[in-house]
Amino acid sequence: MAENEKIQKTLQTCFACGVCSASCPARRFSDEFNPVKITRLILLGYKNELVKSPTIWLCAKCNACIERCPRGVAFVDVIIELQNEAVREGIVSDQLKMAAKNLLENGWLYRLSDSDEARAEMGLSPSPKADVEAVKKLAKRRDFNKFREE
Ligand code: SF4
Ligand code: SF4
Numbered sequence: 001m002a003e004n005e006k007i008q009k010t011l012q013t014c015f016a017c018g019v020c021s022a023s024c025p026a027r028r029f030s031d032e033f034n035p036v037k038i039t040r041l042i043l044l045g046y047k048n049e050l051v052k053s054p055t056i057w058l059c060a061k062c063n064a065c066i067e068r069c070p071r072g073v074a075f076v077d078v079i080i081e082l083q084n085e086a087v088r089e090g091i092v093s094d095q096l097k098m099a100a101k102n103l104l105e106n107g108w109l110y111r112l113s114d115s116d117e118a119r120a121e122m123g124l125s126p127s128p129k130a131d132v133e134a135v136k137k138l139a140k141r142r143d144f145n146k147f148r149e150e
Contacts, residue, residue, distance in 0.1 A: 003081050007042065011078065013071045014039050020065035020075055026058045033058040035065050035075050042078065047085075056082045057093035104139055107132040 020035035021027050027034055032055045041050055050056055056079060065075040086092070099109045106113065107130020116126045138144075 003084075004047075007078050007081055010073055011039050011043055014043075014069075014073050015071060016040065017070060019068050019070065020073070023064040023068045025062060025064065026060050030055070030058055038082075039073070039075070039078070047082070050082055051085045051089060052091060054093060056086065057095060100144065103135060104144075105132070106130060107135045 014036075016036055016039070018036045020039075021037070024033070024035050032053075038050060038056075041047075059076065059079045061076055061079075063076060066073070069075065102111055103109055108127075112127035119126060
């Protein structure tokens with residue numbers, strides 16, 4: 001079954017109770033990000049508009065919506081498909097570009113070197129080094145460079 005059809009089928013079981021939105025930590029910090037609204041918009045045919053919206057990148061993938069949904073809707077899969085579709089269309093969030101840049105430069109998603117000073121103050125050794133060459137090799141095989149920040 002195509003991904004699009006799978007999502008439509010999943011969402012058709014949603015009865016708009018709003019439990020996902022009430023449970024969502026991203027929702028607490030953003031008036032724009034609202035899981036139940038996103039499910040409705042997809043069912044009403046606004047998927048393409050959502051793909052272009054920066055809102056879809058706010059999901060923290062914490063799974064709280066899935067754990068509490070009385071209908072077993074895998075909402076995170078819906079968000080991931082929207083994000084995948086966005087990337088296929090060349091729309092990549094700034095946060096993702098930054099994470100990709102860090103990954104390709106030092107092998108970590110975050111700049112761990114920033115924390116070395118704090119670690120030293122606490123008597124801890126510097127952050128472990130990642131195998132950057134291995135990461136670059138993998139990134140090349142997965143055509144990962146398109147995520148990179150310009
Ligand atoms: S909790 Fe589940 S059924 Fe309720 S609105 Fe969210 S996705 Fe739909
Ligand atoms: S997985 Fe995303 S949508 Fe679901 S509760 Fe967590 S932040 Fe909200």
